[in-house]
Amino acid sequence: xxxxxxxxxxxxxxxGGQGVLKASGILADTAFRAGLDVKKSxxxxxxxxxxxxxxxxxxxxxxxxxxxPAGEADFLVVLAASQVEVAQxxxxxxxxxxxxxxxxxxxxxxxxxxxxALLGVLARQLDLADNLWHAAIKAALPEKLHAANLQAFAIxxxx
Amino acid sequence: xxxxxxDRRLASGNEAVAQAALAAGVALGTGYPGTxxxxxxxxxxxxxxxAQWAPNEKVALExxxxxxxAGARALVTMKHVGLNVAxxxxxxxxxxxxxxxxxxxxxxxPGMASSQNEQDNRRFAVAAGVPMLEPxxxxxxxxxxxxxxxxxxxxxxxxxxxxxxxxxxxxxLVQTKGQLAPAQPPTFVRDVPGRVMIxxxxxxxHHRLRAKLAEIAAWNESEGxxxxxDGERAMGIITSGISFQHVREAAPHARxxxxxxxxxxxxxxMRRFAASVDRCLVVEEGDPxxxxxxxxxxxxxxxxxxxxRFGELNVSRVRRIVAADVxxxxxxxxxxxxxxxxxxxxxxxxxALHDLHCxxxxxxxxxxxxxxxxxxxxxxxxxMGAAIGVGLGLRHTLPPEQARKVxxxxxxxxxxxxxxxxxxxxxxNPPATGHVLLILDNxxxxxxxxxxxxxxxxxxxxEPTGRVVFEDLARTLGIKNVLTVDPIADSDAITRVLxxxxxxxxxxxxxxxxxxxxxxxxxxxxxxxxxxxx
Ligand SMILES: Cc1ncc(C[n+]2csc(CCOP(=O)(O)OP(=O)(O)O)c2C)c(N)n1
Ligand code: SF4
Numbered sequence: 001x002x003x004x005x006x007x008x009x010x011x012x013x014x015x016g017g018q019g020v021l022k023a024s025g026i027l028a029d030t031a032f033r034a035g036l037d038v039k040k041s042x043x044x045x046x047x048x049x050x051x052x053x054x055x056x057x058x059x060x061x062x063x064x065x066x067x068x069p070a071g072e073a074d075f076l077v078v079l080a081a082s083q084v085e086v087a088q089x090x091x092x093x094x095x096x097x098x099x100x101x102x103x104x105x106x107x108x109x110x111x112x113x114x115x116x117a118l119l120g121v122l123a124r125q126l127d128l129a130d131n132l133w134h135a136a137i138k139a140a141l142p143e144k145l146h147a148a149n150l151q152a153f154a155i156x157x158x159x
Numbered sequence: 160x161x162x163x164x165x166d167r168r169l170a171s172g173n174e175a176v177a178q179a180a181l182a183a184g185v186a187l188g189t190g191y192p193g194t195x196x197x198x199x200x201x202x203x204x205x206x207x208x209x210a211q212w213a214p215n216e217k218v219a220l221e222x223x224x225x226x227x228x229a230g231a232r233a234l235v236t237m238k239h240v241g242l243n244v245a246x247x248x249x250x251x252x253x254x255x256x257x258x259x260x261x262x263x264x265x266x267x268x269p270g271m272a273s274s275q276n277e278q279d280n281r282r283f284a285v286a287a288g289v290p291m292l293e294p295x296x297x298x299x300x301x302x303x304x305x306x307x308x309x310x311x312x313x314x315x316x317x318x319x320x321x322x323x324x325x326x327x328x329x330x331x332l333v334q335t336k337g338q339l340a341p342a343q344p345p346t347f348v349r350d351v352p353g354r355v356m357i358x359x360x361x362x363x364x365h366h367r368l369r370a371k372l373a374e375i376a377a378w379n380e381s382e383g384x385x386x387x388x389d390g391e392r393a394m395g396i397i398t399s400g401i402s403f404q405h406v407r408e409a410a411p412h413a414r415x416x417x418x419x420x421x422x423x424x425x426x427x428x429m430r431r432f433a434a435s436v437d438r439c440l441v442v443e444e445g446d447p448x449x450x451x452x453x454x455x456x457x458x459x460x461x462x463x464x465x466x467x468r469f470g471e472l473n474v475s476r477v478r479r480i481v482a483a484d485v486x487x488x489x490x491x492x493x494x495x496x497x498x499x500x501x502x503x504x505x506x507x508x509x510x511a512l513h514d515l516h517c518x519x520x521x522x523x524x525x526x527x528x529x530x531x532x533x534x535x536x537x538x539x540x541x542x543m544g545a546a547i548g549v550g551l552g553l554r555h556t557l558p559p560e561q562a563r564k565v566x567x568x569x570x571x572x573x574x575x576x577x578x579x580x581x582x583x584x585x586x587x588n589p590p591a592t593g594h595v596l597l598i599l600d601n602x603x604x605x606x607x608x609x610x611x612x613x614x615x616x617x618x619x620x621x622e623p624t625g626r627v628v629f630e631d632l633a634r635t636l637g638i639k640n641v642l643t644v645d646p647i648a649d650s651d652a653i654t655r656v657l658x659x660x661x662x663x664x665x666x667x668x669x670x671x672x673x674x675x676x677x678x679x680x681x682x683x684x685x686x687x688x689x690x691x692x693x
Contacts, residue, residue, distance in 0.1 A: 015495065028330060032169045039296075040169070040330040043272045052494025064408040066296075066329035066401075069474040070491065086494045 007060035008126065009068040012115075013087035014079030016050045019115035022140060023077065024055035026119060029136035030128050031059035041066035052086060075125065077118050098122055103156055110145070113152035120156020130157070170333045172300040172326040176234075176264060177202035178335050179304035183260070184342045186231035187211075189219040191576065192607040193238030194273040195327035196266035200236055201610075204620050212610060212619045215543075215576040216241035220248045220263065227257035227317070228354060229345040232308055239267040239280045240542065244577070249317070250287045254364035255354045256315040256371075259342060260308035263289075266322045269444045270471035275523065275542065277470075279445035284319050284422035288368050290375050291319040291422040292384070293400040297331040303419065305337055306384065310420075314371045319422075323444065325401045325471065376423035384419030385428050394481070395436025397429055397449055397460060402442050402472050409477035424452040433458045442480055444472045499528045504601055504673035507646040508568075509534035511654040515661070517566045518557075520550030522578075524570035525605045525675070543573050547581025547596060554590035562592040563661060569596070572604035572612040575627060585666060586636050593665040595657070598629055601675040602682050609678045616689075623689035633668045640667035647673045 010027060014020040021042055028040040042055035056068040073090040077098045084099055091097060103117045116137060123133055137149050170178065176199050180188060188203045188210040190196065204210035213219035216237040223235035237245060242265045249263065265283065268274040284291035290310055292303040300322065307318040352360040379385070394413040398406050403417045416432040418425060433439040433453070440461045441450040450462040463480045466488075472480075479488070499506050509529035512519055513536040521527060521537035522545060530537035539549050550567030557565065569578045578598075585594055604610040611617045616626025633641045640660060644652040653671060660667035674682050 016497070025330075028169060032332070037332060038169060038330075041325060042328055043324070050495070050500065051497035054494075063331075064404045065474045066325055066331065066404065067473050070489075071475075083494070086492045089491055 007058050007063055008075075009073045010057045010075045010077065010122070011054055011068050011073045011087065011090045012057070012077045012079070013052070013054040013083050014115075015083065016053050018053070018079045019112065020053045020079060021055055023079070023115040023119055024057050026116065026133075026136045026140045027057045027122070028059070029139060030132045031057070033132040033135060034128050036060060037063045039063045039066035052083060054087060054090075075122055077122055079115055079118065096125060104159070107155050108148075109151050110148035113145075113149050116149045117152040117156040120153040123153070123157050164334075166335050168333055168335070169330045170297050171198065171328055171330050172294065172297045172322055173198040173328070174202045175297040175300035175333050176236075176304050176320070176322075177206055177208065178333070179301045180234045180262075181206045181208050182335065182337070183232055183305055183308050183339045185234045185308075186259070186342065186345070187223070187226045188234040188236065189213050189222050190236035190264075191216045191219055191241055192572075192604050192610040193241050193266070194607055195268060195324045196236045196238045196241075196264060196322070197607045197610065198327075199234075199264060200619060203234070210619050212612060214613050216245040217248060220245040220252070223261055223263070224248060224252050224255075224257065224317075226345075227259045227261035227311075229259065229347060230343050231259040231345040232261075232342045233259060234262050234264070236264040237266070238274065239265055239278055240274065240276065241265070242280055242283055243278075243542075246283070246287070249283070249289065251356050251361075252317050253288045253368055254356055254361055256364075256367070257311060257317055258315065258348070259345070260311035261317040262304060262307040262311060262320055263317055264320045264322060266324070266327050267445070268324050270324065272324050275540070277445065279448060280319075280321055281421060281448045282446065284321070288372055289317050289319050289422075290314075290372070290420060291321050292419060293321050293421050294326055294419075295400050295403040295417070296326065297329070297333045299419070300326060301333050301335060302337065303384070305339055308339060310375065314375055316368070316371055316375075321400070321421075323401050323471075372423050375420075376425075379420045379423060379425045380427050383425055385425050386417040386419070387432065388415040388417065390414035392436050393438065395432060395439040396442050396481075397432065397439065397453065398442045399449060400444065402444050402477070405472050405474050405477040406442050409474045410481050413481075418449065421449065424449065426452065426456045426458070429453050429460075430456065430458050433460055440481065442472070442477055496531070497528060498531060499525065500676055502676045504646050504671070504676065505529060505599055506534075507650045508597065508599060508653055508671050509536040511657055512536040512566065512568070514654060515657055516564060517657075517661075518553060518561065518564045520546045520553060520565060520567045522546035522569040522573050523606070524573055524599075525601075526568065526570055526599050529568075537568070544569070544577025544581055546573075547578055547585060550596070551581075551585060551588065551590060551594060554592055554594050555588075559592055562590065566595045566597055566657070566661070569598055570604075570606075571598060571600040571602065571614045571629070572610070574598050574629065575613050579632070582633065582636060586638065589666055591664070593663055593667065595660045596666075596668045597657070598668065598670045600629065600670050600672040601678070602672075603675050603678040605675040605678060609675070609681070615682075617685060621685050621688075629668075629670055638666050638668050640665055641670070642667070643670045643672055645673050646671045
């Protein structure tokens with residue numbers, strides 16, 4: 001965990017339709033609820049067509065650029081194994097890669113909650129309270145998906 | 160933990176513009192979809208504002224001008240290339256001026272995340288003579304929208320709000336504070352010399368415009384949204400828009416002049432700033448716009464090396480600019496490119512075009528992906544609507560055996576946007592070999608995220624309204640061969656119909672109608688709703 005005055009840089013990457021932007025939105029909202037300065041950046045456009053998608057989230061005392069500079073991400077959360085190689089260069093030396101292999105997908109009530117399960121894995125390393133995560137997950141998803149996603153988060157957080 | 164503040168939220172630049180428009184009492188928001196601007200009107204609608212899609216950007220701006228003539232506040236949104244389409248009304252609206260505030264959002268796309276070029280629309284502000292604000296985050300997107308309305312009403316002039324992809328689509332904190340004096344209730348006040356631009360009235364109007372711009376320039380020097388961030392005198396940086404954020408991070412010790420109203424530029428502020436530092440560098444994305452403004456005024460500033468004109472800037476690139484580093488940039492691995500969805504109705508059409516060895520004058524939309532393997536079935540793509548004109552030009556001049564292979568392919572939203580005039584040209588100047596126009600009607604504007612258009616018969620908020628029926632339109636214009644096929648239900652039909660049409664030396668229109676796979680469910684629901692409501 002970087003010093004508390006430093007900006008934390010997270011990149012979430014995957015393929016269109018996997019919930020990359022949903023995951024980065026939940027992370028950004030959690031940091032916002034913690035009272036931090038937050039910026040989240042993403043490239044829309046043709047993401048629906050199954051291409052690579054990535055989104056940057058930065059938070060701390062004061063954040064300027066909304067984009068994580070290449071080679072400076074503290075954490076890289078990748079939702080599709082095939083995208084690890086493409087996304088890897090954003091990670092700083094010694095940065096943490098969080099990939100789908102870290103979650104036992106068979107335990108997920110809903111396979112589509114992999115994005116939130118990987119946020120649970122990320123949450124182990126961040127100084128953001130669980131109740132803020134839970135509130136952000138609920139705010140981002142329709143009520144019928146709350147239980148499955150809170151379960152997914154818990155599986156990632158406390159395997 | 161800090162107290163929660165209900166007025167403080169995380170919002171994209173686009174959402175912030177919509178929130179400000181609502182706070183300012185904007186009576187009408189109109190535009191045409193285009194990444195990265197699309198969400199502004201969708202958010203304005205969701206907030207309860209009156210938002211509507213126009214068939215194209217020119218019409219949107221004209222509607223906005225009419226609303227502003229009536230004294231109402233209006234917001235018109237488009238992507239950068241949309242302003243090319245809307246340029247005609249923009250240039251003369253600068254002369255006529257407005258009564259209610261008129262804000263024109265141009266969302267530029269440096270780096271071409273989803274565009275066919277990366278033109279820098281700051282040039283348009285200069286060419287048309289309209290003031291231009293450049294926000295650098297969502298807070299400024301909010302504040303500058305309000306300021307744009309204030310400037311627009313004070314000087315009775317349209318104002319350009321120039322956003323860029325990273326400002327539109329990045330979420331940053333916004334304090335939704337600040338209100339404007341309420342808008343005057345709309346009423347018609349006749350002003351013939353002010354609004355009827357015959358030469359006799361336009362000549363004095365041009366003088367009025369230049370006088371307004373001189374006043375705005377003076378205001379910008381003394382009270383404009385210019386900001387100086389103190390730092391060491393060794394290094395001074397002049398910047399604007401998103402580049403400001405990158406600069407603050409890449410050169411934390413530099414003294415920075417951040418320009419908010421970049422046309423007319425605050426030249427004297429730039430001169431004082433440049434004199435206050437040892438080295439003065441202009442860091443801007445795209446064209447050397449501020450650099451040229453400074454140099455024209457005789458201010459000694461450095462510009463970024465030419466290689467940084469291409470693509471968007473980021474912290475790493477700004478560090479390199481500051482270090483005057485022109486060594487080749489490390490290439491990042493390419494991601495997986497987008498492709499037509501499995502089951503997309505465009506797929507069978509492009510297979511047919513490929514199998515028949517057609518020369519395809521293409522257009523812009525999801526279907527542009529037909530250019531990629533395995534289809535490799537598109538030969539040209541210039542701008543929206545160009546499929547028809549370019550196809551006709553090819554037909555007119557190619558030897559007949561090649562001309563007979565030319566097909567113009569255009570999406571439904573694109574057809575309404577700027578294909579209808581092309582169709583008129585096809586009727587008016589038919590090639591000797593005839594021509595085949597293929598309209599891919601998937602019932603939505605898929606490319607930009609499933610917006611309605613006049614061919615769907617539903618408004619921006621999905622409520623039913625008048626519908627343009629392509630078959631009727633084509634027949635009314637005198638096209639005899641008008642055929643409709645479902646490219647999924649009968650996958651051979653499209654090949655058969657195309658082959659027949661190509662064999663005739665006549666004009667044919669084939670409408671391949673089948674909803675976009677991703678939108679089909681929602682379209683069905685909306686149709687049900689509108690039928691139930693009728
Ligand atoms: C002047 C201009 N305005 C907007 C755009 C953005 N844009 C590109 S294609 C397109 C419409 C695509 O819709 P359609 O023709 O129905 O094809 P689909 O994506 O549904 O296949 C839009 C809005 C643009 N490129 N140029
Ligand atoms: S979004 Fe719709 S139109 Fe676009 S590729 Fe997918 S199915 Fe085809």
